[in-house]
Amino acid sequence: MEQKLKIIPLGGLGEVGKNMMALIYDEAILVIDAGVMFPENDMLGIDVVIPDFGYLRDKASQVVGIILTHGHEDHIGALPYVLREINAPIYATPLTCGLIEGKLERYELPCEPEIHTVQAGDTVGLGPFQVEFFSVNHSIPDNIGLAIDTPLGLVVHSGDFKFDYSPVHGQPADFATLARLGSRGVLALLSDSTNAESPGFTPSERRVEPAFDEIFRSAEGRIIVATFASLMSRIQQVVDCAARWDRKIAFAGRSMLESVDIATELGYLQLPEGIEVDLGEVDRLPPHKVVVMATGSQGESQSALARMAEGRYKQLKIQPGDTVVHSAQIIPGNEELAHRTINKLLQRGAEVIYGESAGVHVSGHASQEEQKLLISLLKPRYFVPVHGELRMLHAHARTAQRVGMAPEDIFVVENGYTIEIDRECGRVTERVPGGYVFVDGASVGEIGPAVMRERDALGRDGVVVVVAQMDENGTVVGLPRISCRGFVFVRESGELLDGACQKALEVLSRLANGQERATLECSLKKALEAYFYSEIKRRPSIMALVLQAEGEKALG
Ligand SMILES: [Zn+2]
Numbered sequence: 001m002e003q004k005l006k007i008i009p010l011g012g013l014g015e016v017g018k019n020m021m022a023l024i025y026d027e028a029i030l031v032i033d034a035g036v037m038f039p040e041n042d043m044l045g046i047d048v049v050i051p052d053f054g055y056l057r058d059k060a061s062q063v064v065g066i067i068l069t070h071g072h073e074d075h076i077g078a079l080p081y082v083l084r085e086i087n088a089p090i091y092a093t094p095l096t097c098g099l100i101e102g103k104l105e106r107y108e109l110p111c112e113p114e115i116h117t118v119q120a121g122d123t124v125g126l127g128p129f130q131v132e133f134f135s136v137n138h139s140i141p142d143n144i145g146l147a148i149d150t151p152l153g154l155v156v157h158s159g160d161f162k163f164d165y166s167p168v169h170g171q172p173a174d175f176a177t178l179a180r181l182g183s184r185g186v187l188a189l190l191s192d193s194t195n196a197e198s199p200g201f202t203p204s205e206r207r208v209e210p211a212f213d214e215i216f217r218s219a220e221g222r223i224i225v226a227t228f229a230s231l232m233s234r235i236q237q238v239v240d241c242a243a244r245w246d247r248k249i250a251f252a253g254r255s256m257l258e259s260v261d262i263a264t265e266l267g268y269l270q271l272p273e274g275i276e277v278d279l280g281e282v283d284r285l286p287p288h289k290v291v292v293m294a295t296g297s298q299g300e301s302q303s304a305l306a307r308m309a310e311g312r313y314k315q316l317k318i319q320p321g322d323t324v325v326h327s328a329q330i331i332p333g334n335e336e337l338a339h340r341t342i343n344k345l346l347q348r349g350a351e352v353i354y355g356e357s358a359g360v361h362v363s364g365h366a367s368q369e370e371q372k373l374l375i376s377l378l379k380p381r382y383f384v385p386v387h388g389e390l391r392m393l394h395a396h397a398r399t400a401q402r403v404g405m406a407p408e409d410i411f412v413v414e415n416g417y418t419i420e421i422d423r424e425c426g427r428v429t430e431r432v433p434g435g436y437v438f439v440d441g442a443s444v445g446e447i448g449p450a451v452m453r454e455r456d457a458l459g460r461d462g463v464v465v466v467v468a469q470m471d472e473n474g475t476v477v478g479l480p481r482i483s484c485r486g487f488v489f490v491r492e493s494g495e496l497l498d499g500a501c502q503k504a505l506e507v508l509s510r511l512a513n514g515q516e517r518a519t520l521e522c523s524l525k526k527a528l529e530a531y532f533y534s535e536i537k538r539r540p541s542i543m544a545l546v547l548q549a550e551g552e553k554a555l556g
């Protein structure tokens with residue numbers, strides 16, 4: 001039988017976040033990344049979202065390896081959940097390994113994970129796949145792309161990438177390797193689409209330095225810089241700036257502290273002797289001698305910056321004269337929270353420097369010209385835009401066409417669509433599950449669309465509970481009790497609720513004799529729905545409970 005290569009995106013295609021991809025040849029499955037996504041505004045009560053990897057569940061023993069391209073949460077965050085069900089060896093660079101080891105310690109796993117440290121330039125054999133790692137730039141050090149040799153040809157996965165000729169960390173992207181791969185012939189290129197709508201080149205990380213120098217030169221009070229905990233090059237740049245302008249630096253937020261520890265230990269972050277102080281010491285220093293780096297650029301409610309903005313952060317209170325530098329891109333979907341935080345900081349009298357024009361952030365992802373360069377170096381037979389919402393994937397497909405790719409050789413697909421390639425051609429075939437798996441507290445995947453719809457209805461219209469009692473003969477005892485939450489202000493709605501109570505009594509008296517309890521509850525619910533709608537045009541969720549006394553022990 002003809003052998004086929006299957007490429008199945010399980011996350012990250014059609015959305016920003018929870019990246020995960022499966023490559024299948026014969027029986028062997030290679031998994032690339034296992035990330036989380038932060039819940040969208042309408043995902044009420046959800047902590048994080050992980051990919052639906054149900055497709056792999058009964059094939060767990062066929063997984064030959066899990067490769068993590070870099071240490072961002074949208075690439076490693078779901079690893080603990082994946083390892084609970086799929087025990088496969090993990091391959092990642094030193095910093096990524098450091099970050100996942102810290103993370104895995106907090107989870108209980110069925111067995112000790114097998115973690116292999118690899119470097120750009122290494123090649124490992126995993127079943128039928130020979131995987132070569134090459135360096136590309138991004139907003140975290142030790143980021144890699146993958147050149148995966150399969151029996152049908154070479155598949156290149158860009159990872160998250162940009163081309164930076166003067167990076168703060170590490171080397172510029174490995175153009176020589178990319179050109180060598182291109183000259184060997186590339187079957188398929190899977191490439192990062194995050195910035196596919198941005199024309200031109202993404203500037204070098206170095207670009208932010210003059211803006212920071214200007215801020216440090218002119219700020220008279222404390223400086224607070226908010227960025228991603230994983231953006232180590234930015235942390236290094238702020239540390240260097242602090243050293244140049246003679247300020248001490250403190251770090252705020254658990255993930256920021258963890259990340260600084262790991263990066264310092266592994267040599268990715270250089271802190272000059274004596275420059276770091278504890279957050280607790282900040283108040284004892286003159287304001288113009290202090291810079292604080294904090295998490296919370298996305299407005300996450302429990303982050304250091306959001307708590308400072310709301311005055312709930314004990315160690316540091318925002319005061320007039322503080323300068324807050326928002327040095328991060330706001331991820332699509334987080335705008336509302338991030339802007340709310342900025343507004344609250346302004347209310348407290350801080351000066352806030354943010355946004356594109358301030359020059360205090362550059363993206364970690366390639367823009368159109370870099371995307372063209374990658375395609376031109378590799379000259380792939382097939383092209384699959386990955387990592388991004390559908391509009392970004394389509395923009396990336398248009399860019400590929402502009403550098404000469406035929407539309408029929410480009411596969412724009414969302415999660416779960418299988419791309420199948422054989423010796424003759426490539427095509428999109430079956431669809432496997434590729435949706436959301438919600439994590440809420442300790443429950444993983446138990447909350448589905450039905451529960452989310454209920455939460456949404458409760459949030460929108462509130463809930464009314466009616467409780468009625470009957471004696472052993474089926475006669476209603478006393479008045480039904482009505483309570484509600486999130487529906488109306490009880491103290492001002494006596495008339496409405498009394499009316500509901502009368503309505504309930506009427507229904508019960510009419511139907512009570514000889515009816516099943518469930519039937520009664522259902523009639524009660526319908527009658528109250530109709531009542532509230534006719535009175536105030538609202539549809540709260542109604543729960544009706546009829547309690548029936550048994551034998552001698554009559555209640556009430
Ligand atoms: Zn990334």
Ligand SMILES: [Zn+2]
Nearest residue numbers: 072074075160
């Ligand atoms: Zn990413």
